[in-house]
Amino acid sequence: MGLPPFHYLAPQTLKQALEILSQHKRKVRIVAGGTDILDRLRKRLINPTYVMSLRRLSDLTGIKKRKNELVISARTTVREIAEHPSIAEHFKSVAQAAASVAAPPIQNVATIGGNLLQNSRCLFYNQSELVRNAAPMCINQGGEVCLAVKGSTRCFSVYQGDLAPSLIAFNAMAVLQKAGGKRSVPVSELFSGNGRSPLSIENDELLTEIILPIPRGLCGSSYQKLRLRTSLDYPLASSSVFLSLSRKGVIEQARVVIGAAGPAPVLVEKASASLTGKEPDQVEIEQAAELAFQAAQSANNLALPGAYRKKMVRVFARRAIEAALSDLEKAGA
């Protein structure tokens, strides 16, 4: 099936793009790499009047170093992020996450902005019209029932972006621009936690940059992802962990983030706090992983059962903590 008809706009400048957004607001959808949005168009999950392509905005690509931070423009491809030496040097788990997105040909065009601002997904919702029409309309389609969690009146769709957990673990900021305005928010605040409208971004705003503060001192990080195949698949559970070491040899900062375990990636404060100020032993690592497990949602709405995915959050959080610790050991040795 082809895509639904729309008006195509390809602004030459950022100013023009922001004007188009402020004029048409929710009637316009943005295409950067297109790998996610074209599928949603084809499945008639969205039906915009206008589609705005960012292809001519060359200012929106590239990775720059600025003082103590790395600035990634929103149209930078996932491939560039996976292969960039500064990202590999300072933000290992971001490079790992980028290299694990879908498959190589998709990484060649998919962008960091599109990957971050992808909508949440559900086995019952992300289907062709034909399949969706065979069941009652779910809440996300404007119906009254959740097909995944029977009897529920809220949407349990899952945010399956690969990059967000690692960006949150590194305290990344997102720069959002609109005609006559600009704001920066932590990447974690781009997500509402509401399955029906999981992104906290106004419809006249455009994500233009991601800013990663370069951490000081000895640090380690890791992104771990559960999927059925080692290529192509979205995460079915994931965890990204950042750890830094103080001069005394204890954990100074810890951030344990879980992904694909609810409508938003979650920074698990309790798990992070449980590691801080310690030289964690195996028991303490298991405890932190248990706290990550407790923060995970469990619904039968992806390719593997919810209860299993929730258990795997514990396993992948533990692996991510262990891998980040092993980075610290290597760096300290």
Next chain:
Amino acid sequence: MAKVERQKVLLRVNREEHELLIYPHRTLAEVLRDDLNLTGTKQSCGEGACGTCTVLLDGLPVRSCILLAADAEGKEVTTIEGLAEPGGLHPVQEAFVEHFAIQCGFCTPGMILTAKALLDKNPHPTYEEIRHAISGNVCRCTGYAKIVEAIKAASEMAR
């Protein structure tokens, strides 16, 4: 909604310029197959999962079923039809034939283009690198072993 007009799109495909008047919601795969008759590019899943629609965009493999034709403007598109030289098949094509890497043939154009892009960047890949490069291309017949062998052989030929 208001009536959508066709738009002029300039595509450069296999080193030839094409000026097309097309609806903007058409994908590159559709335009290659239906307007330019380049049916070597296959369409299967339509959601970017299978890799049969792979073409090269400025030398990099991409999915043409989830790329708007209009977004390919200003780039060099290479399809399977653009690979053979006047003197004969491309070495990767030769190797696929030699090593029985084709059964039903549906994944072949995507596999060959992906392999060509790999060898252009990395002329002597390891088996691991070959498997990684084609990890986004699904083949339901061969079990991949023959394909990997063919790509390895093509890289040896160039040595």
